[in-house]
Amino acid sequence: MTEILLELLDKGGYLGIFLLMAAENIFPPIPSEVIMGAAGVLVARGQMTFMTLWIVATAGTVAGNLFWFWLGVRWSEETLKKVIDRWGRWLTFEWDEFLKARDIFRKYGDWIVFLLRFSPILRTIVSLPAGLARMKLWRFVLFTALGSAIWNGILIFGGKAISGLIDRYETLAGYGIVAFVLIGVAIYIYRVMTWEPVAAFENKDD
Template sequence: MDGWIIRLIEQGGYWGIAALMFIENVFPPIPSEVIMGLGGVAVARGTMTFWPLLIAGTVGSTLGNYVWFLAGDRLGYRRLEPLVRRWGRWLTVRWADVEAATGFFQRHGQWIVFALRFSPFLRTLISLPAGLTHMRHGRFLAFTFAGAAVWNTLLIIGGHWLADYVKTMDHLIGPVIVAIVLLAVAGWLWRVVTWKPD
């Protein structure tokens, strides 16, 4: 099988999944769709099981989002703004984005932390305004964990279904995954290059 990426996921085990999902939420170019989708493929192959995979991925997601929450909660507006203006290019985040997300969070309430776990673009960014508005830590962690669990469940099921569906085209899984990762990295690089400060 041309599945060296899947083997990497399998060799890293559940700790590796948790670490990758943590990194994905701190540094967006690594897509969770690939990580948990490949986990679903591993479940279909019998080298991983559903519940430990779901827990590992969800814990990693929650902790990664908690980093952004703590940044907002501890730094506050005055100290965070100069950091975003200076280093925002590499995270492809402008201060205007932070202000817009904060306004969105305030308009829609704390449940938006749960709901946006299903958004590929806003699920990490919303953690920052949740911290800036000093949402209770326990509530943030609970909503984040619940939302990430639902999202990760869908990704695992999707990966499982994909593995079953393409058994006759097994040799295509590796190249398709590589293409997805390369597109994600290329998209991030494009955002870095075209990024403009406020």
């Protein structure tokens, strides 16, 4: 399993990494930790260079977040609520999570875009209130890129550091990757099945 994943990433090359990292910030079940960790192993093997991988992965992350930022710029909060009520189930995106990100953004300002890159849930959602607030594009790109660069760098170095262990315990590592992915999928399915629109919560309170 480990070698299959590494071979797929190697064949996809840097373009594949860019697209995967962009998609990871739009569609929840794609785990950046697995992508970057495996890519770090390829760096250790000399099949990719750290600097190119780091830049491409960070660019992909920024591109994915620009999608949400653009929606925030284009749509009103009322429109966003309607969209989240209709499609939030499949994105495992709840309205109260948006409100939390919005309130944090309003309280702390632009810098929170950088800090929330290290939050597993809010790091993408904060792009919406940033767009709604008409945050300057260059500042959004800068803070997103800085936070993403640090996080991606940590993941790449982590994959590179354990590459020897992966080569030595390939079967065990493969089971670990499968388990990690299955846990992520299970969490996604659980959130899809238990997701309720805001109206449902409001009715429960009545």
